[in-house]
Amino acid sequence: MLRWRIATALILAPVVLGALLLGRWTVLALVLVVVALAAYELSQALNPLPFTAALGAGIFPVALTVPFGAGGVLGGVVLVLPWTLLCLAGRPEARTLRALLALMLMALWVGAPMAMAALIVRAEDGVILILIAVVGPWVSDSGAYFAGRLFGRHAMFPSLSPKKTIEGGLGGLVLTMGAVGVVGYYALGLSPLQAVLAGALVSVFSQSGDLFESLLKRMMEIKDLGNTLPGHGGMLDRIDSLLFTAPAVYYIFLLV
Incomplete structure (x- = not known):
């Protein structure tokens, strides 16, 4: 297990460093990839949570930091509420309290912190x-x-x-x-x-x-x-x- 952890870390470290050296837009792209993978994992763990719903919940806080800076983090989290309604309205099997809470979790636990990571690079x-x-x-x-x-x-x-x-x-x-x-x-x-x-x-x-x-x-x-x-x-x-x-x-x- 430790061997695999070290090998994975040795692969991830150059990716992170390379993104930092290439600039803020590369970091933003890397952040979006991480959010997409996290959304996929959460949708699989909390099936039938739709992947697209989880993806939007994570991406909105990150995307809105581009035009609005720090204020975009809160705006993105708030935007998840109508997004949740849009995604779950036509999916009766997904309209559960668990799915609703999962989308809030995706926005607050993943989206907002990753948006702050993208903001830090710009400072x-x-x-x-x-x-x-x-x-x-x-x-x-x-x-x-x-x-x-x-x-x-x-x-x-x-x-x-x-x-x-x-x-x-x-x-x-x-x-x-x-x-x-x-x-x-x-x-x-x-x-x-x-x-x-x-x-x-x-x-x-x-x-x-x-x-x-x-x-x-x-x-x-x-x-x-x-x-x-x-x-x-x-x-x-x-x-x-x-x-x-x-x-x-x-x-x-x-x-x-």
Whole structure:
């Protein structure tokens, strides 16, 4: 499993870096691809949720950031309401509370955070910030994995993720504080305290995103939301932390 995770990461990393080097429109295209894969996985996991309905719910917040910036995120989420009516009106088999809530989830959990990821790239130092949002969870996961393997004794949330330990979580927190702290201090000009606190928040939100998806999978009684990425499950299993860290980075670095 670890071998497949590393191999997939080695493939994904150049794709992300290449998109960043090519500019904001390439990043936007990559974001739309990720949203489309996430919509497909969610529609399969929550059948008979129509794929087109899930796709629109995820894309609207991203698409509206192009002409309207940050205001487009909220506008896109609100637009999902009439879109839901349009998509489900002619599909009696899909008119369920589960499908309705899934579309709201797609907009709020996937669409809005990915829209913020697209916005981050457009900001000053945007490449560094999006790398913090993307790589920060990888650092946190690595620290948590190895600290958990070496020192893990106490389960963090056994009913959600039995393998996660408090010691592992602290290991991820410390490693991310160090990594993001160095980048924040030297590349972004933050004070040492600001840089370390930013790293701590990235790790906390990263681990929260992972636990949130674990909660969803427990509720749906499934192991993975997809199988498109060997060793990682599906796209949603890979970006679960990013969906929490992208908004965190947006507000921590751009607004504060």
